[in-house]
Amino acid sequence: MQSKKIFRDLFKHIEIGIGEVSKITGVTQRQLRYWEEKGYIEPLSTSKGVRSYNLQTVILIAFLKDQIDEGYTLAAAVKKSEQTKQKMRMLSEFMREANKDLEVINDHDDETSGIIKFGEISSDNGERFELEGIVNPEEKRFVLKKIEK
DNA sequence: GTTCTGACA
DNA sequence: TGTCAGCA
Numbered sequence: 001m002q003s004k005k006i007f008r009d010l011f012k013h014i015e016i017g018i019g020e021v022s023k024i025t026g027v028t029q030r031q032l033r034y035w036e037e038k039g040y041i042e043p044l045s046t047s048k049g050v051r052s053y054n055l056q057t058v059i060l061i062a063f064l065k066d067q068i069d070e071g072y073t074l075a076a077a078v079k080k081s082e083q084t085k086q087k088m089r090m091l092s093e094f095m096r097e098a099n100k101d102l103e104v105i106n107d108h109d110d111e112t113s114g115i116i117k118f119g120e121i122s123s124d125n126g127e128r129f130e131l132e133g134i135v136n137p138e139e140k141r142f143v144l145k146k147i148e149k
Numbered sequence: 150g151t152t153c154t155g156a157c158a
Numbered sequence: 159t160g161t162c163a164g165c166a
Contacts, residue, residue, distance in 0.1 A: 019151065029152080030159060048166090050152060 015052040025062045
């Protein structure tokens with residue numbers, strides 16, 4: 001699987017200057033330097049004292065910008081980004097093992113609508129269920145279906 | 150032309 | 159945080 005390596009290299013090696021990052025994210029250069037001073041973001045160490053940012057950092061900057069536009073303070077946005085990061089990592093780790101036989105039934109006209117079949121789960125008393133996730137614009141919820149034997 | 154730091158509002 | 163100065 002070479003795509004994994006490509007992604008790793010992409011995130012590791014691509015460097016974007018402060019002017020470009022500012023243009024892309026809508027965060028001013030002044031803000032980027034201030035955020036750095038506060039320890040919220042970290043540019044790549046560079047030889048000539050000129051900042052450059054990797055993709056991860058640009059994504060973080062974009063996230064913080066979104067939160068600020070939503071009305072959060074910078075500090076609150078940073079806290080939320082850390083919580084989100086941890087949640088996503090835990091979720092990712094869980095799903096990597098748990099989704100081995102995961103099946104997705106897509107809606108034909110909407111790629112983010114359909115049913116996720118997580119497979120079978122069991123309760124402590126031996127009852128077996130099928131767990132499904134309902135995904136559509138109106139709702140995102142779990143459905144538990146008992147398997148009769 | 151671009152980025153950097155420092156300073157003032 | 160915006161802006162301007164004076165450099166590199």
